[in-house]
Amino acid sequence: MSVKKERNSAKKNWHWLAYLLLLIGSVAFLYPFVWMVSASLRSLEELAVSGMSIWPEHWRWANYAKALTAFPFPQYLLNTLITTVLPIIGTVLSCSLVGYAFARLKVRGSGFLFVLVLSTMLLPGEVTMIPQFILFKKLGMLDTLYPLIVPAFFGSAFYIFLLRQFYSRLPVGLEEAAIIDGCGYFKIWRTIFLPLSKPALMAVGVMVFMGSWNNFMGPLIYINSDKWKTLTLGLAGFQGTYATDTNLLMAAAVVITLPCILLFFTSQKAFMEGLTFSGSKES
C-alpha cells in the first residue's frame, strides 16, 4: 500500500512538471494571438512604441469598424464561405471514393495508379499554376469562383492517401458480410465505409477548411472583380508595398481568424482521432 502511495506521489510530482511545461508552451503559442488582438485596438503610433506590451493605452474599438468597412466584408465573407464549404464537400466525397477504391478494389495496375496519384504531390504549385490558369481560361471560368471549387471534386493526392490508409485497416469481414447480403461496391462505400470513417473525414474536412479559408494565391490568380474576392484578398489590401496599416490588418485578421479557432475547439477531438487512425482498431 505504501509503495503504491509513493508511486502516486511521484506521479503527482511529474504531473506538476508536465503542467508547468504545458503552461509555458500555452503562453508561447497564445502570446501572438493576444498580441494580434491588442494590436487591433491600438493606433499606429502606439503600436510603434508598444514593443512586447499587450495592454493598449487607449482602446480603439473604432479600428474594427474601420477595418470591416474598408472592403465589402459581407460579400467577401460569402465568397469565402462558398469557396470553403463546397471544396470540403467535394474533397470528402471524391477522395473517400477514390481512397476506398485504392484500398479495396485490387485490380491489375491499381498499385501503379496509386503511385501515379501520389507522385502528383511532388509537383510544386508554381509549376502547375500557369497551365491550370490557361485551362480555366479555355473553360471560360476566369473571374468566377469555379477555379476555387471545381478542382476539389476531382480529388487530392494527399487526402486520397490519408483515406486509403484508413480504409485499408478496416476489417475485411464487414465488406464480406455486405457482399454476401448483396451489396455492391458503391453501396458498401456509402453505407458502411463512409459512416465508419467519420473521424478521418472530419480530419480531412478540417484540413480542407484551413486550406480554403486561408487560400490567398488561388483567389489572387483567378479573381479580378471585387464581387468575387475573398477575405484573404481583403486582408492583403491593408498591406502596401512599403507601409502597412498594421492595426487595421490585425482587426480584420482577428475577425477572420475566429471561425478557425471556433472550428478547432469544436472539432479537435475528431481531428486528432482521424489523424491517428484510431478508427482502425480491429475488434
Added chain:
Amino acid sequence: MMKKWSLIVLSLLVVIALSACSGNGGNTAQSSSNSGGNSGTPKGKITFAYWGAQSEADAIKQAIDNFKKTYPDIQVESQWIQKDYLTKLQTMIAGGTAPDVMLISGGDLPGFANAFQELEVDGSVFSSPTLLDSMSVDGKAYAAPFIIKPKVMAINVDLFEKNDIPLPSKTEPMTTDEFNDIAKKLTSGEGATKVFGSEPLYLGNWIYSFGGQFYSDDLTQSALGEPEAIKAAEYMVASKQEGIVPNDTEKQGQNMMNWYLGGRIGMFTDFGPWYLPQMAEVESFKWDLVPFPGGGGSKEVNGLALSKDSKNAEAAKIFINHLTQNEETQKIIGGNKNAYGIPVLSSATSAFEAIYPDKNLNAFVLAAEKQHAQEAQKRTNEIGNEMKAIDDTTPIGIGQKDVKEVFPQVAEKINKILQQN
C-alpha cells in the same frame, strides 16, 4: 430511402451553389471588345490592372471615376491586385488575358517591355524630362509616367531642438559631412533606449549622394566599381562603425519606421510618400521633411503601359493619356489624403503639397523633379543574386571584406550578365 434522398438533395445543392458562383462572370475575363463602330470615337470596355493597399486603390478609383465622367462611352473595368502584382501580371500575360492597361514601375518595366506596345509620348509635358526615360527601354517608351514616389528625409524636430541643432534647410540638401556631424550629435544613450542619428543607410539612396550610380548612362556597364560608388559604401560602413546607425544585431527583426515613430531615430532618410498617412497621426513629437542629404535618394516612377494584345488599344490610349496628362486627374490622384504619390505634371503638384500644408511636402516635389530615377535592367534576379555579395561579404551587411575589393568584383560579374543581353 432517406439516405438516397439526402444524397440527391446534397447533389442538387452543390449544383445550385456552383451555378451561383459564376453569374455573368464567365464572360468578364474576356477583356475588351471594341465596339467603336464608325463614329470615330473609341468606345467599349478596357481593363486596367494596378497594385497597392486599400488607400492607394481608393486614390486610383477616384481618378478612374474622373475619366468615366469625361469619356462615358469607355467602360473601365478595374482590376485591383492587392499583393504579388507581378506574379499575377505574369500569369495573365502568359495565359493571354493581359489587361489592356497595366500600372508598372520603372524598375520592373524592362522585364515586361515585351508584353507592352510602344507608345508615342511627349516627354516635355512632364515635370522632369527624365521621367519618360524611366519608362523607356532602348530609347523606346513603353509606358507613360503616371505618378512619382521620391525619397526625402524626415527629421524629429524635438530631438534637433533638444540637442541645440539648427533645423536643416527646407530646400537645399545638407552635405554628407553635415549629415554625419548632426547624426553624431543626435546619437545618445545605450542599450534598448539608445537614440540613433539615423536608420541604417541604404546604398540605393546614398550612392547618388556621392555622385555615383549603379550603371553607366547607357545601362550597358555596372558602375559599382567606380570611385563614387565605393566612397558611398565606405561612408555607410563608417556610419555603422561610429554607432550613429543601428548595427546588424540591433536592427535584426526591427521596423525602423517604428523606431522613428518611437523617437529613437533622429533622421529617417528612406522616407517615401507612403509614410505620410501614418505620420499624420503622430502626436508625441514634432516632425518635418527636408531634402535627401547630398542630393541623393532615388525616385520610383510608375507608369501606365498598354498591352500588346489589347483589343481596344485606341480607347486604352485615351485612358492612358487622360490619367497621365489631364491636370484635373493628376490633381485628384496627387491630392489624395493617402499621399499616393507626386503628380507628373508641374501644374498639379500644388494639390499634393496641400495634403498637409503645415509640413514641408515641397521637399517631395523638388525630389520628384531632381532626384535620380531607379535604375532598371531586364535580368534583375540574376543581378540581384550577384548584389547579395555586398551584404554577405562587406561590413555594409554582415561581412568583413573591404568594399574596395568587393565592389569591382561584383561589377565585373554584373557586366558578364549584361553582356549576355
